[in-house]
Amino acid sequence: MSRVITVGAAQLGPIQRSNDRASVVARLVALLRQGAAAGCDLVVFPELALTTFFPRWFVDDITQADHWYETEMPSAVTAPLFDEAKRLSVGFCLGYAEMTPEGRRFNTQILVAKDGATVAKYRKVHIPGHEHHEPDRPFQHAERYYFEPSMEGFGVWQAFGGRMGMMICNDRRWPETYRVMGLKGVEMILCGYNTPIHYVPDPSQDILQGFHNALVMQSGAYQNGTWVVGVAKAGVEEGVDSLGQSMIVAPSGQIVAQTLSTDDELITARCDLDWCRRYKETLFDFDRYRRPEVYGPITGQRGVVLD
Numbered sequence: 001m002s003r004v005i006t007v008g009a010a011q012l013g014p015i016q017r018s019n020d021r022a023s024v025v026a027r028l029v030a031l032l033r034q035g036a037a038a039g040c041d042l043v044v045f046p047e048l049a050l051t052t053f054f055p056r057w058f059v060d061d062i063t064q065a066d067h068w069y070e071t072e073m074p075s076a077v078t079a080p081l082f083d084e085a086k087r088l089s090v091g092f093c094l095g096y097a098e099m100t101p102e103g104r105r106f107n108t109q110i111l112v113a114k115d116g117a118t119v120a121k122y123r124k125v126h127i128p129g130h131e132h133h134e135p136d137r138p139f140q141h142a143e144r145y146y147f148e149p150s151m152e153g154f155g156v157w158q159a160f161g162g163r164m165g166m167m168i169c170n171d172r173r174w175p176e177t178y179r180v181m182g183l184k185g186v187e188m189i190l191c192g193y194n195t196p197i198h199y200v201p202d203p204s205q206d207i208l209q210g211f212h213n214a215l216v217m218q219s220g221a222y223q224n225g226t227w228v229v230g231v232a233k234a235g236v237e238e239g240v241d242s243l244g245q246s247m248i249v250a251p252s253g254q255i256v257a258q259t260l261s262t263d264d265e266l267i268t269a270r271c272d273l274d275w276c277r278r279y280k281e282t283l284f285d286f287d288r289y290r291r292p293e294v295y296g297p298i299t300g301q302r303g304v305v306l307d
C-alpha cells in the first residue's frame with residue numbers, strides 16, 4: 001500500500017516593510033485555501049514568512065529590531081491561519097523570527113498538524129552572512145547578528161503518516177543537514193528560504209543561484225532517499241531581488257513541481273513516501289554501505305586541516 005501525502009509549496013512574493021502582519025496572514029490564508037481546494041494534506045510556507053527579510057538592515061541597538069520577532073505562536077495576528085487550517089483540516093509549516101521568553105533569538109520553523117496542534121519546532125542551524133555592519137554592501141545579510149545558531153540539531157518527527165524533517169534556507173546547502181535526518185529515516189524535508197540573487201562576496205555566483213538551489217536539494221533528496229519541499233519568498237523586496245524556483249523534489253532527485261513566477265504561487269504534488277524505500281533500501285542502504293569508521297573528520301573538525 002502506498003503512503004501518499006499531497007503537499008503544497010506556497011511560495012510568497014515579496015513582503016515590503018510597510019506590509020503589516022495581518023495583510024501577510026491574509027495572503028497565507030488565501031494560499032492555504034488554494035491548497036485545501038487542491039487536496040493538500042500539508043502546505044509549506046517560506047522562511048521568515050510573516051515579515052520582510054529584515055536582516056538586510058542593520059540596527060546598532062538590536063532591541064530596535066524586536067518588533068520583527070514573534071514572542072508567541074499562535075498569536076492574535078496569526079490565529080486566523082491556525083483557525084483556518086484547523087477548519088479546513090490542512091496542516092502547515094511556517095517560518096518566522098522567534099524571540100524566547102529569555103530573550104533568545106532564533107530563525108524558526110514549525111510544523112502544525114491538521115488539528116491545529118504544533119507537532120514540531122525547528123531552529124536554524126547554519127546561520128549565513130555576517131555579524132557586524134558592512135557599510136560597503138548594497139544591502140546587509142546580518143543573520144549572524146539577529147539569530148543565534150540552534151544547538152538542537154535536526155529532528156525528524158512522525159507526522160502526516162511519515163517521517164518529517166525540517167531545515168531552513170542556508171541549511172539546504174550543507175550535505176550534513178540531509179544526512180543527519182537521513183540517518184533518522186526522514187521521508188520528507190520541509191524547507192523555507194530567502195535567497196538574494198546578488199551574492200555580495202562573489203557576484204560570479206549570481207547567475208548560478210537557481211542552479212545551486214536545485215543542485216543542493218536534488219542531490220540531498222537523492223542521496224538520502226527523501227522528498228524535499230523547498231519554498232521561496234521571492235521577487236523584489238525592498239529593492240533586493242530574491243530567487244523563486246520553489247520546488248518539490250522526489251527521492252529520485254527529480255523535480256516534480258516548480259513555481260513559474262516570483263509572486264504568491266502554490267504548486268502541489270502527490271508524494272508517495274514509499275518511493276523513499278527504492279533508494280533507502282538499494283543504492284543508499286546506509287546500514288550496508290556507509291563507512292562511518294572513516295568519516296570521523298566530518299564531526300571531529302570544523303574547517304579544513306591540511307595533512
Ligand code: CDT
Pocket residue numbers: 047128129141168169170171173193194195196199
Ligand atoms: N536566508 C538564507 O539563509 N539565505 C542564504 C543566503 C546566503 S548569502 C548570505 C542562502 O543560503 O540562500
